[in-house]
Amino acid sequence: xxxxxxxxxxxxxxxxxxxxxxxxxxxxxxxxxxxxxxxxxxxxxxxxxxxxxxxxxxxxxxxxxxxxxxxxxxxxxxxxxxxxxxxxxxxxxxxxxxxxxxxxxxxxxxxxxxxxxxxxxxxxxxxxxxxx
Numbered sequence: 001x002x003x004x005x006x007x008x009x010x011x012x013x014x015x016x017x018x019x020x021x022x023x024x025x026x027x028x029x030x031x032x033x034x035x036x037x038x039x040x041x042x043x044x045x046x047x048x049x050x051x052x053x054x055x056x057x058x059x060x061x062x063x064x065x066x067x068x069x070x071x072x073x074x075x076x077x078x079x080x081x082x083x084x085x086x087x088x089x090x091x092x093x094x095x096x097x098x099x100x101x102x103x104x105x106x107x108x109x110x111x112x113x114x115x116x117x118x119x120x121x122x123x124x125x126x127x128x129x130x131x132x
Contacts, residue, residue, distance in 0.1 A: 006132070007046050007125075012038035014124035015086070022120065024091030024113040037085040044075055045125060073118040088114050 015037050018025050027033055052071055053060075059067040080086040091113055095105040108116065 004042070004046060006129075007042040008038050010125045010128045011041040011045065011121075013128065014121040015041065017124055018117055018120045022091065022113065022117060024089045024108065024110075025117045025120075026087040026089060027085065033085055036083070037080075040079050040083055040085065041076075041121065041125075044079060045122075048075060069115070069119065072122055073115045076118045076121065077114045088117055 056067050090110050091108045093106040096103040
């Protein structure tokens with residue numbers, strides 16, 4: 001029970017942080033939407049991801065994990081589209097100046113933004129699990 005609750009909380013944090021930096025990742029600013037989206041993402045990471053790791057292990061070894069990234073992005077998009085909690089749209093990135101490095105402005109299409117969102121959510125959840 002503790003593990004499931006942690007997944008739900010970590011999913012909520014991941015959704016919130018992703019919506020802060022990714023302007024194409026849109027969720028309504030209502031706690032009920034965050035809770036529902038957190039439950040959906042937590043169920044994905046609690047039920048589907050472990051099974052996918054087992055099934056896709058040979059392909060992940062060959063492609064160095066690329067297959068799992070594609071799979072996570074497809075699952076995220078399918079569930080978010082089906083439940084209509086989160087919208088993932090194209091996004092105009094304004095650019096960034098960080099520690100002397102300059103990242104130029106980009107136009108990020110919807111498909112790329114789906115991969116960015118899936119990568120961001122999974123990275124945040126995995127980082128929080130390792131830290132706590």
